[in-house]
Amino acid sequence: QQPVQSPQAVILREGEDAVINCSSSKALYSVHWYRQKHGEAPVFLMILLKGGEQKGHEKISASFNEKKQQSSLYLTASQLSYSGTYFCGTARGSFGNEKLTFGTGTRLTIIP
Amino acid sequence: EPEVTQTPSHQVTQMGQEVILRCVPISNHLYFYWYRQILGQKVEFLVSFYNNEISEKSEIFDDQFSVERPDGSNFTLKIRSTKLEDSAMYFCASTERMNTEAFFGQGTRLTVV
Numbered sequence: 582q583q584p585v586q587s588p589q590a591v592i593l594r595e596g597e598d599a600v601i602n603c604s605s606s607k608a609l610y611s612v613h614w615y616r617q618k619h620g621e622a623p624v625f626l627m628i629l630l631k632g633g634e635q636k637g638h639e640k641i642s643a644s645f646n647e648k649k650q651q652s653s654l655y656l657t658a659s660q661l662s663y664s665g666t667y668f669c670g671t672a673r674g675s676f677g678n679e680k681l682t683f684g685t686g687t688r689l690t691i692i693p
Numbered sequence: 694e695p696e697v698t699q700t701p702s703h704q705v706t707q708m709g710q711e712v713i714l715r716c717v718p719i720s721n722h723l724y725f726y727w728y729r730q731i732l733g734q735k736v737e738f739l740v741s742f743y744n745n746e747i748s749e750k751s752e753i754f755d756d757q758f759s760v761e762r763p764d765g766s767n768f769t770l771k772i773r774s775t776k777l778e779d780s781a782m783y784f785c786a787s788t789e790r791m792n793t794e795a796f797f798g799q800g801t802r803l804t805v806v
Contacts, residue, residue: 583735611792613794613795617736621799622784622797622798622799622800623736623784623797624797625794625795625796628792628793628794630792668735668736670736670795672792675791675792676788676791676792676793676795677723677724677741677743677748677788677790677791677792678748678791679749680726680738680741680749680751681726681738681795682738683728683735683736683737683738684735685735686735
């Protein structure tokens with residue numbers, strides 16, 4: 582069963598912050614975040630593993646609440662280059678043994 | 694930087710024809726995947742492949758689909774008799790080991806007419 586993302590779409594002005602949520606009805610082992618620009622392949626952002634720490638680099642970070650089966654992606658001081666569709670991918674076991682199931686996607690538009 | 698390459702970038706085929714989509718994963722990667730994305734929709738899992746056999750497949754991956762790794766470098770997806778609803782962008786991905794990032798190719802846009 583695919584994870585559910587919210588919001589479905591968001592429009593921000595450059596410099597504003599955004600939070601994208603991903604939730605699953607099943608227990609998760611890992612959550613993976615990807616960004617896809619129109620007509621391009623998904624590009625990896627980060628992985629969060631069960632029992633692991635909150636991840637982040639520069640102005641993009643994420644958290645994983647294993648008990649609630651939820652993850653959130655935080656984008657601070659957004660830049661024009663952040664525009665795209667963000668997908669979370671979830672695995673119920675070790676990814677490799679288990680498939681990655683992608684969420685419904687969140688379309689982020691940054692305007693000047 | 695190593696990358697996953699896919700050919701062709703775009704293929705148009707008539708309904709009922711066979712197509713083969715080709716992928717060259719990153720050389721030291723061990724796990725391989727095919728996903729597809731119908732225009733504007735989510736990325737859907739088709740099949741995963743490890744140690745020269747299918748690890749898992751989705752309900753989409755029926756008897757019309759097959760995968761092969763014929764020569765240790767290429768990874769192919771064959772659709773035996775294409776249907777209109779097979780029109781989509783097909784992405785190949787590979788990972789070096791478990792629980793690491795999946796690298797996606799640029800995709801093959803398949804159009805069935």
